[in-house]
Amino acid sequence: MALPKPEKSPYDVVVLGAGVLGLATADALSATGLRVAILARDLPEDVDSAAFASPWAGANWSSFGNNESERRRDTFTFEEFGRLAKSHPEIVTRRQFKYIWNKDKGYSSPWYKDVVFNFRPLERSEVPGPYSEGVSFESYTLNPHRYNALLASRLRDRGVPIVRKRVSSLDEAFAHFGPVDYVVNATGLGAKSLLGVEDPAVFPDRGQTALVRAPKVDICFGVRDANMAEGKAVYVIPRPGSGGCVIVGGTNIKGEYSTLPRREMAESILQNAFEICPELANGGASWKDIEVVSHNVGLRPAREGGLRLEIEERMIQPDALVPEGGKSKSRPVTVLHCYGIGPAGYQANLGIAEEAKEITLKYFNKQRSRL
Template sequence: MSAETKVKVIVLGAGVLGLSIAKELAEKGVSCAVVARDLPEDLESGQFASPWAGANWSSFAAEGSREAHWDTVTFHHYAQLSQSHPHVVERRPFKRFWNKEGGYPDPWFKDLVFGFRSLEQDELAPGYKYGQGYECYTMSPPAYLGYLAEELRSYSVPLIRRRVSSLDEAYSMEDIGPVDLVINATGLGSRSLLGVEDELVYPIRGDTVLIRAPGIKTTMKVLDPNSPQDQQLGKRFYIIPRPGPGDRVILGGTELDNDWDTLPRPETAKRILRDAYAVCPELSGGKGWEAIDVISCNAGLRPARKGGARVELEYRRLGEQRGLTPHNIRSEENVGREVGVVHAYGIGPAGYQTSKGISEEVTGLVDKFFRDQNTSISGISNGLENQHTQAE
């Protein structure tokens, strides 16, 4: 970004949603900056949800819903990315198993994925009677975050490490200057961010074990409902091989609502290893679950929201929180200034599989905001191009 280019939009949050939104805006020619406490290189931060994801495209949205649209858009995005960046996204076989009599209805996406079918008996995991198979996409979260960061830097979008305690302060930040629009992609931070303070936001703790398992290429999931004991433990089951080098596979897991603890739990990790080995003995070459090559035991907090994700445009005035107005907003030209915020948070465990779809919707809301100000994204882009031309 040249010195002559004025930042038009601040994106708060550098998780998969924040980075994807910033990339979408940059591609449309909108000058933006990403501001976050955790940046893409902070892969070991327990407070940063995105590095700890599975991650795979496996929609659990309702057919015809807004979320299903987001998932579909992102599915097609991954189809393209798997061709250009196979170390980031890769098409893989998927299998789903169950024992429940009567089975489960076919998912709405059966005609979207590749080769959806019922599994033959010799294709099932040990101990399971029924199953479905198809091909879809898995991602490597560290590689995907790195890819997004690299793309943003190619557009000269700054990624700034800064702790922001209130929404107001983001509109007039030091070294960036005043902006009229902020994207709030702070995830769990939206619960405590002054000016948002959304009490509907809550964490879903997810326990996983990252292992090394050469030759494992199939993603596996068990659909059977959990026993009362399993429900208490938040037990979920999946095996997701990651693209790229290192033969890495992620095993899971748990879904524990309102559990804020980010420390791994040894007994949970052992249970995950035992369950995974029972379904796929190839994880250790049939040598037992204790022989699985463990890289790390992990716990991450998925940023969920009661009632679903919040993706909407809000108009507001600066300085309306008496006694809590940050110093950079107290000036006469700032207090009372009309601004906008596009919220994009609360998607829970579906961040990767909705990211492109949400980014496109957010970009539409950004365009609406600037149209209300008698301009548009295209007008901003043209204006920036003119600035660059004059500077040259």
């Protein structure tokens, strides 16, 4: 005989999803004293899972914020990375970036030139490969596995449970830990099919990369040419705390779900990366001399219109998907949607979490004022 569900949950907030946005938001909320729990299909330690994007990111801070909100979130995250780089250099490292092109598409004077360090045009002799112009600046690269592990460790140290469970509907998250009234929906690509959300604007942005061993490469490169073919990307991102590994990429293919690396893409990625950074071959003569650790594919959780970060009031309708101990009455609940960041998850995650925290605190303060 099943035990009845508790009348009240021991938690104030349940975060649905444990990707980088879910973890960062749970961290920000729990730091305020709110009682937080996480419910997720994929956990931070699932670093080989192809089911979610967070383990496969580059990852670096290179903003492409298009509006004031995006730029504010990215700037907040950049400043926090500066603090983290001092305490955890194996997770976040400040280093030189070189962005290069033949035809500029705005990177010669980006909005963030006064945010990053030492922004300047490159001399022609400093521009690698078949490119003619570029800029140099200093920003941050991350180790996503270590970064997510740090967030998860902080959460667990505060007593935040991170529970593996696959849910079919958003309403299930309001019942798993006993009846809770506030859920953060950080399901990423899952928001497309999750019952109660089913957002048609969500789509995968397929990124294929290679992880290679090249201990002497310490500069982050990126091709930012206006004539680059759609879906193609060329970048080299040294990864801190990885024993000299570097991420090279890549692709940005909208709407494709395959997580199997493609041989022709893998070869093209290595060739393009070698062209701008021959040091990847560790003294070898061609791209074939690059020491490949793994070929990877991640599905970035993108959304038409960008990030969805907003409150929704809804009613829990008791049915088989919401087993609340035999309760028969519907009840009002609140969800904070926090998904759809696409390829900007790491460069914006702390700024988004800060904004989500402010929205959440405003909600709880309003609820207390009604008591």
